[in-house]
Amino acid sequence: MIPRRKHNVSSGSLPAPDDKHASNDYILSDGTNCEGWRTALRRRFNRKTLNKRLPVTAWLPQYNMEKAVGDLIAGITVGLTVIPQSLAYSNIAGLPPQYGLYGSFLGCFVYIVLGGCRAVPAGPTAIASLLTWQIANGVIEKAILLTFLAGLVELLMGVLGLGFLINFVSGPVSSGFTSAVALMIATSQVKDLFAITVTGNTFLQQWISVFRNIHTATLWDPVLGFACIGLLLLMRKIGMIKLGTKSEDGPNTRQKAFNKCMWLLGTCRNAIVVVVGGVLGYWFVSTHGASPVRLMGAIPSGVPVPQLPPFSYVRGDNTTVDFLDMVSELGSGILVIPLIVLLEDIAICKAFSDGGTIDATQEMIALGVANIANSFMQAYPGGGSLARSVVCNGSGVKTTFNGLYTGLMVILALQFFTQYFEFIPKAVLAAVIISAIIFMVEYNVIKPMWRAKKLDLIPGVGTFVLCLTLPLELGILTGVVVNIIFILYHAARPKFSVEMLKSASGVEYLMVTPDRCLMFPSVDYVRRLVTKFASGSSVPVVLECTHIYSADYTAAKSIEQLTADFHARRQPLYFYNVKPSVCSIFEAVAKPEHFVVFYEDEELDRLLAEDERLQPRKTPAAEP
Amino acid sequence: MIPRRKHNVSSGSLPAPDDKHASNDYILSDGTNCEGWRTALRRRFNRKTLNKRLPVTAWLPQYNMEKAVGDLIAGITVGLTVIPQSLAYSNIAGLPPQYGLYGSFLGCFVYIVLGGCRAVPAGPTAIASLLTWQIANGVIEKAILLTFLAGLVELLMGVLGLGFLINFVSGPVSSGFTSAVALMIATSQVKDLFAITVTGNTFLQQWISVFRNIHTATLWDPVLGFACIGLLLLMRKIGMIKLGTKSEDGPNTRQKAFNKCMWLLGTCRNAIVVVVGGVLGYWFVSTHGASPVRLMGAIPSGVPVPQLPPFSYVRGDNTTVDFLDMVSELGSGILVIPLIVLLEDIAICKAFSDGGTIDATQEMIALGVANIANSFMQAYPGGGSLARSVVCNGSGVKTTFNGLYTGLMVILALQFFTQYFEFIPKAVLAAVIISAIIFMVEYNVIKPMWRAKKLDLIPGVGTFVLCLTLPLELGILTGVVVNIIFILYHAARPKFSVEMLKSASGVEYLMVTPDRCLMFPSVDYVRRLVTKFASGSSVPVVLECTHIYSADYTAAKSIEQLTADFHARRQPLYFYNVKPSVCSIFEAVAKPEHFVVFYEDEELDRLLAEDERLQPRKTPAAEP
Secondary structure (H helix, E strand, O other), X not given: OOOOOEEEHHHOOOOOOOOOOOOOOOOOOOOOOHHHHHHHHHHOOOHHHHHHHOOHHHHHHHOOHHHHHHHHHHHHHHHHHHHHHHHHHHHHOOOOOHHHHHOOOHHHHHHHHHOOOOOOOOEOOHHHHHHHHHHHOOOHHHHHHHHHHHHHHHHHHHHOOHHHHHHHOOHHHHHHHHHHHHHHXXXXXXXXXXXXXXXXXXXXXXXXXXXXXXXXXXXXXXXXHHHHHHHHHHHHHHHOOOOOOOOOOOOOHHHHHHHHHHHHHHHOHHHHHHHXXXXXXXXXXXXXXXXXXXXXOOOOOOOOOOOOXXXXXXOOOOOEEOHHHHHHHHOOHHHHHHHHHHHHHHHHHHHOOOOOOOOHHHHXXXXXXXXXXXXXXXXXXXXXXXXXXXXXXXXXXXXXXXHHHHHHHHHHHHHHHHHHHOOOEHHHHHHHHHHHHHHHOOHHHHHHHHHHOHHHHHHHHHHHHHHHHOOHHHHHHHHHHHHHHHHHHHHHOOOEEEEEEEOOOOOEEEEEEEOOOEOHHHHHHHHHHHHHHHHOOOOOEEEEOOOOOOEOHHHHXXXXXXXXXXXXXXXXXXXXXXXXXXXXXXXXXXXXXXXEEEOOHHHHHHHHHHOHHHOOOOOOOOOO | OOOOOEEEHHHOOOOOOOOOOOOOOOOOOOOOOHHHHHHHHHHOOOHHHHHHHOOHHHHHHHOOHHHHHHHHHHHHHHHHHHHHHHHHHHHHOOOOOHHHHHOOOHHHXXXXXXXXXXXXXXXXXXXXXXXXXXXXXXXXXXXXXXXXXXXXXXXXXXXXXXXXXXHHOOHHHHHHHHHHHHHHHHHHHHHHHHOOOOOOOOHHHHHHHHHHHHHHOOOHHHHHHHHHHHHHHHHHHHHOOOOOOOOOOOOOHHHHHHHHHHHHHHHOHHHHXXXXXXXXXXXXXXXHOOOOOOEOOOOOOOOOOOOOOOXXXXXXXXXXXXXXXXXXXHOOHHHHHHHHHHHHHHHHHHHOOOOOOOOHHHHHHHHHHHHHHHHOOOOOOOEOOHHHHHHHHHOOOOOOOHHHHHHHHHHHHHHHHHHHHOOOEHHHHHHHHHHHHHHHXXXXXXXXXXXXXXXXXXXXXXXXXXXXXOOHHHHHHHHHHHHHHHHHHHHHOOOEXXXXXXXXXXXXXXXXEEOOOEOHHHHHHHHHHHHHHHHOOOOOEEEEOOOOOOEOHHHHHXXXXXXXXXXXXXXXXXXXXXOHHHHHHHHHHOOOOOOEEEOOHHHHHHHHHHOHHHOOOOOOOOOO
C-alpha cells in the first residue's frame, strides 16, 4: 500500500509528498513561467543554438574525405532520379516539364546550409504537385507566386514555432490522405498512358471519363506504357535482390559486387527507362519522321534567369489579375501547401533519423527559405519526397552536402540536355509516376490498425474517402476534426474504479478513482457519477485523485458543489493524494471546512474516527 | 513500493494485474459493447425509466396536502413575478408585450408533466429574448416559427442524447457570455429609461447613439425610471433582512412574521412597482388626459386561440416569404437558441438540485415539448429563468405542480387585466429589467478564477469581450473553441518526471514517467523527450506507464519506432506497469522482442542481469 500522509487544507500550506509514483510534480514546466522565459532567452545565444539554426555549422568542421565520397555518390544517384521525376511531376501540376527542373537545384543548395536531415533532397513532390494543380489550375504565374507565399508561410511558421500543428494529423489520417493522393495521381496519369482526353475534377468523374473515352485510345501508347510499368516493377524487384545474406559469414566479394549492380539497376530504373524511351522516340522521329506514341515536345533550354515572382499577370481574356486577386484565388492553398509539405517532410525525416530527434521548427525554416529561393527561379512548390530520400539514404549519404551534386546535375541537364528530353514518350513518364506512386497506397496499415485500435479506422478510412470525393484540403481537415473529437470525448468521459474498502479500524468507506484529469468537459459527468455511487449508501466516500494530473476553474466549481452537496447530506467526503498543483486550484474555490485532503492511511483512520457525522450512525438526510 | 510483476509480451497473454491503484481496468465501460446495448434496451422498459421520462409519475403518487400548500404559495408568488417580467422581456425581444404572456402558461403546464426540476417555471427569459431579437429582428412570424423549430431541435437533441454538448461550455465561457448578455440587455433598456431613440446593433454603437441623443431625453421618464431602480434595489435589500438569526435559539414568532413580510416585499417588488406605476399612469391619463411619461399603450386582451405556427408570412413590401426562406433567415439561430436555453436551464437545475443528479436529456425533452406547445400559442422561445427560480425555490416549492397556479394566473391576467396594463409606464418596465439584470454580471467570479487558474481568465474575458462586439453566437462559439484548444494543448503536451534509480542489484536505470494518455497529438513529443533523456547516457531506461490510461494507433507506431531506435542504439528500454488495454494496442504494432513489459521490481532485476547489451559495458553506438 502506498504510504499516506494527512493534510487538512484549512491548516495551511501543503507538505511536499514523498511518494514518487503518486503525487510529485512533474519537472518539465510548460515554459509559461518567468524562469522559463529567461532560460529561453539565454538559450537563444549559444553555440548549440547556432548548430541548431545553421546545421551546416555542426557538420562542416567534421567533414572529411569519407563523407565527401558518400555524398558525391548519393548526390549523383539522386540526380539521376530527380531529373525524370521533375519532368513527370510538372505534368501532375499541369505545368510545362521544365518547371519541375527549375525547382530542383536552388532549393537543394539552400537545404545544404539550413537543412537538418541529410536524406532530404528538396524539390518537387508528387503530393505538392497535385495540390499545386488543384490550387493554381495550371496557371504558371499563380504556381510561382504560390511557391513564394508558401515559402513565406513556412518560414513564419518556423519562426513562430507553429510546427506542433502537424502533430494533430494522426497516423490514420495521414495514411488515408497519402493513399487517396496516390490514387488521384495515378488517375491523373491514365490520360497519358492511353493517349486519351480525360475530363472531370474528382476521382470518380475522371474514371467515368476514362471509361467513356477509352475507345479513342491509340494502340502503341498503352503498349509502351504498360511495358514500362512492368519493366520498372521488375527492376524494382531486382534491385532488392541480396545474394549471400542468408549464409553465415555474409555475402562474399563476388556476391557483394553483384548485389551492388542489382541495387544500381533498381535505383536508376527511372533514368534507364526514360533514356531508353527517349532513344526510341528519337529513332522513330529521325527514321520515320514521326512517332507512333505521343512525345513530350520541345522544352526551352537553359537555367532560368533569377527574377521576382510574378505579383500580377494577364489572363487569357487580356484582363490583368493583380496581387490581391491572385492571393484570393490561391485562398487557403497558401496555408495548406506549407502544412502538407511539412507533414511529408517530417515523416521522411522520422523514417531516416536513426533514432535522433527531429527539429520541426528548423525543417520549416529550411523548406521556407528553399521555397522562397525557388520562387525566384520560377519553380512551383516543393519539399522532401519519400522516393528520392529512399534512394539518397540507400546510396550512403553522409551529410546534406549531397544536394550540391544533385543541383549541379539538374543545372547541367537544363543547360545541355533539354533538346533531347523532347523525344521522351509521354507514356514512359506516366509509367514512371504510376509505378512509383502505387506503393504510396498504404493498404498495409489497415491490419495493424484493426488489431491495435479499431476506432482509428474511422478517421483513416474517412479521410481516404473524403479526400477522393472532396477537395484534398477539405478531406484532410475533416479527418483531423473527427480525430480531435476523439480526444475531446476522452477528456469528457473519464473512467472510474469503485471499491468498498475497510479502514484499519474497521470502518467501511467507498473509494472512487477517476482515471484522468478534471477539465470542464468532464466535470459534470464526474460529479454526477460520484453522487450516484455515493447516494446508494451512507458510508464515507474517498475520492482518489492520484491520476488527476490537472484541473481548471470549472472543475473547482464542480468540486465545491460536490463537497457542499455531501455536507448537506451529512455524508463525509475526503480527497486522497491530490497533487499540490491541483489542490491549490480546488482550495481557491471550495470551502476549506468541506474540502479535506489526506495523504496517508492512518490519517484516514483518524478522520473517520473523529467525524461527528459518523458517530450517531443516523441515516443521511438533507438539512432542513 | 508497489508490488511489481514481470510480463514479457512475447510470451503470450497478460495476467490480470492485482494492484488496484495502478493497472486495473476501469469498471465503467463506455457503453459501446454488446452487453451495454442489451442492458440499455432492458432499462428502456421498466418503472425507473417511466419515472425518468415522465417525472410526474414519480411524485404524483406521494403528493399530499403539505406539498399542495407549498406549491400553491410558490405558484402564486412566481405568477406575480412572471407577469411583469413577461411584459418587459417581450420588449427585449422587440415584440408587443402580450407575446411574453402568451409564452408563460402552456409551457408551465407541459413542464408539470415532463419537467425534472421543481424550481423551473418555463417561460420567457432575458437571454432567450435577446437572442430572439438578434435572430428574428422583431418579426412576429419569424419569432413564433423559431419557437416551434427550437422546440423540435431540443426534443431531437433530447432523444439523441446530445445534451452532453453543453459540457463543452466551461464555467469561464458561460460567465463571460452571461455577463455580456446582461450588459447588452441593460443597454437595450436605456432608450425606454430616457425615452430617447437609440440606433445601432452592437453594444458600442448603441452607447454612442445614447450619448448622441441624450439631449432629447424628457425629464420625467428618467426620473421615474431611476426612482424605480432605486426602489427596487432597496426592496431587494429589505427582502434579505433576517431578524433574530444571530441569537442562539433562532428568531422568535414575531421576528419570523416580520422576516416573512420583508421576504414577501422583496419577492413581489416587481409586481408592486409595476402596479404602483400603472396606477400612477392611470391617474395621469384620467385626470390630465395625458401622461408626462411614455406608457405601454393598448394590449389586446384574451388568451390566444391555438393555431399552427406560421410557415410563411407577407413582408412589408407585400412579398411572401415561404418556409424555406424563413428557415434560411433564422439560420444558425435554430441551433443556438436550444443550446443556450438548455445551458441556462441546466445551470438553474444544478443550483437547486440539493445534491441530486440532473438529467439533461429529460430537461431537453421537457423544454422541447414546452416550446413546441408554446409555438401554437404564438409565443417566442423561452426556458427556465434564474430570477423566477430563485423566487420559486424561496417560496417553498415542493413539486413542478406549482406551474399550474402560475399558468392560471397568467391566463387570468390575459383575460381580465390587459386593459390595465396599457397604463404601465415604459420606464418602470425598463427599471424592472435593469435592476434584475445587473446582478447577472458575474464580476465576482474573477477573483476565484484568478486564484484557481489564471489561464481560465482568457476564455472568460475573451468570451465577454467577443459577445459584446460580435453577434452573440459567434462570441460564445469562439470562447468554446479557445477553451477546447486548452484541452488539445493538454493532450499534446504531457509532463514528465525523470529519475535516476538503482535496482536491488545495484544497476542504475533511468525512470521516465509521463503523466497522461498517449494520443496522437502528444506521441511525437513523448518520443522526442524520451530520446533526449535517454541519449545523455547509456543506462537502461524504464518507461513508467501507470498514468497512461489510453493510447491509439499513432501512439503504437511511435512506441514501435522508439523501441526500434533503442534497439539500434543497443540501449535497453523496458515498459513498467502498462495497463492491459494499452498493452494490447502497443503489442499489435511493436516488435515483441523490442517491447518488454514488467510489473514487479524483482523482474526488473532479472531483466537487467540477463540483458546481454549491458554485459560488455560498451558505449552506445548506432549499428553500422
